[in-house]
Amino acid sequence: MTDTSRTPRTPGRKARATRRLAVGAALLAAATALTGCTGAIDTTSSGSNSGGISGVIRVSSQTGQPYLKEAADQFQKLHPGVTVQFVQSPSNTYQTTVRAQLAAGHGPDVMFVWGGSGNSMATKTLAQAGLLEDLMSQPWASQLGDTATSLVSEQGKVYAFTSYQNPTGVVYDKDLLAKLGVSVPTRFSELLNFCRTVSSKGIVPIALGNQTGYLNTEVPIELANTLVYSQDPQFAQKVTTGAVTWSGSELWRSSLTKAHEQYVQMRDANCFQPNSTGYSDTQATQLVTSGKALGVDVISPAIDDLKQGNPNLRYDMFEIPATENPADTYLTTNTGAAYAVAKSSTNKATATAFINFLAQPEQMEAASKANYGVPYKSTPDATVQPEMQGIASLYQANKTALWPTNYWPNYEVKQTMIAVDQDLILDKKSVQEAVDAIQNVLHGA
Known part of the structure; x- marks a missing residue:
């Protein structure tokens, strides 16, 4: 996690x-x-x-x-x-x-x-x-x-x-969502259209605080979890018992690759603010509380910061979809x-x-x-x-998956993913280079 x-x-x-x-x-x-x-x-x-x-x-x-x-x-x-x-x-x-x-x-x-x-x-x-x-x-x-x-x-x-x-996901301003005339996306194609529509109205769809290390990895991890667990709900158990390895699992590698491809697609669809790596987690939440962003991708304790920043706003939460089937979506938790x-x-x-x-x-x-x-x-x-009512149905159905960091063999894997995902979002690394770097650190695990 x-x-x-x-x-x-x-x-x-x-x-x-x-x-x-x-x-x-x-x-x-x-x-x-x-x-x-x-x-x-x-x-x-x-x-x-x-x-x-x-x-x-x-x-x-x-x-x-x-x-x-x-x-x-x-x-x-x-x-x-x-x-x-x-x-x-x-x-x-x-x-x-x-x-x-x-x-x-x-x-x-x-x-x-x-x-x-x-x-x-x-x-x-x-x-x-x-x-x-x-x-x-x-x-x-x-x-x-x-x-x-x-x-x-x-x-x-x-x-x-x-x-x-x-829970991890997008916490958003409910009233601004209605004002913009958009709805919560439940399919990945809808997510891209959602981002294009919101950004065209001068509002950041999903703020990211990528200057705060681990937040560089948050969106790709949410996407990868849905891609993995929608196909194999027992993946975590298999990795823990040694039945599957991170470096040997084709499901993990293909999901990690697709998740990073989708991360780039989201960037290109203007889902995030320009120069997201220049914003801390606090600055990203401030974009929402000041009305400059519709939502922010965070771990749920940050809701307290949002409410303190602007107690007059009404908040809810949704999980980023990674497929065209809403039933595939898993809630990432930490x-x-x-x-x-x-x-x-x-x-x-x-x-x-x-x-x-x-x-x-x-x-x-x-x-x-x-x-x-x-x-x-x-x-x-x-x-x-x-x-968090927007993610309640996923939680109540026990469709949750912890951050894979909870199962990785050492913390070097997370540090590597933070670094390469920052380069990816800045267009300094390709998806293949990013995935290869992460898998190289997971070699043998």
Whole structure:
């Protein structure tokens, strides 16, 4: 994967011998939202002033991350001797900054991390480097669903808490859509016509914040996920179990190629603002809030930025179609906010207690709502917020696929894709060159 929205995921506890196979299988099953957390997580031990919970903990997160400050305030009230200090970094520098701090031995006590192994601050990547504390003995660790467990575990141990997934797609101004006389496209050909019509009226159809690294890859990933999973809903599971490899799968390579061809077609149809690589994620959302763009392709937590930027607008969300059959479309999701304790923390008792506090049912619900998340698997009582009703039918049908970054063997693949997709959108690389570069990094995987 991703990001994100969602409810906690917990690692299943089974016999050691069978557990690793279960974790592996669940990892790819996550791509189709195989299982989620449907029951409450018992964290009764986290609400009392137990011994050792005192002093200062430093919590690292991306700038503007909603909910976390409120949770910290509540935690400090429960534990009067505790001080929670926040250290925040912008999304485009967070991974580099915090990873360097950890490597130097003076990182945060608690940090925001990603699931899987797709970047330098992903749970598996950090665990493999020996930078995270094992949290497997915590009360929530056996109650995360298989999907969540697979994303935050390594070698049979759980290293982070995570509770929801975040839909990825185009968040748009509903009233401007009506004013422009266009409708949400459900076929790729309709998408291109949609872009031509909207742009001809002086409005950017889909703003992109491609200066913020990973956003260079967002549209191609959404397109590729639909192309892959509409043909093989079990693709993720097959990759995880080794039945299929990234470098050997013709379905993956052909879908990746077509997705990049479509990305170029969208650029040429004026779907995006000129020089999208010169816009950060914040600047791209500002194009929508100022009325200069109809929508912006984002992960759902950015809805909060849009609402703060212009609370008078009414928002909804749609997934980019990649085929001529609306039934093919899959909703791309990202792992929601996950939190881990640094191995180097000098106040692990308090840091771990804070994680346990975040795992309480009422805190999980608050986090998911604040970050516009949804549970990993749709259940009858799972709600989709009003600003995401356009993707509700896909989610409720469990037609979801996590970002492939959650399954890639290392974060170099993502960095390569970010670089080549930037060159592609700037017309400095061909589709073939971009795909070859990505596949070369995936060689053997």
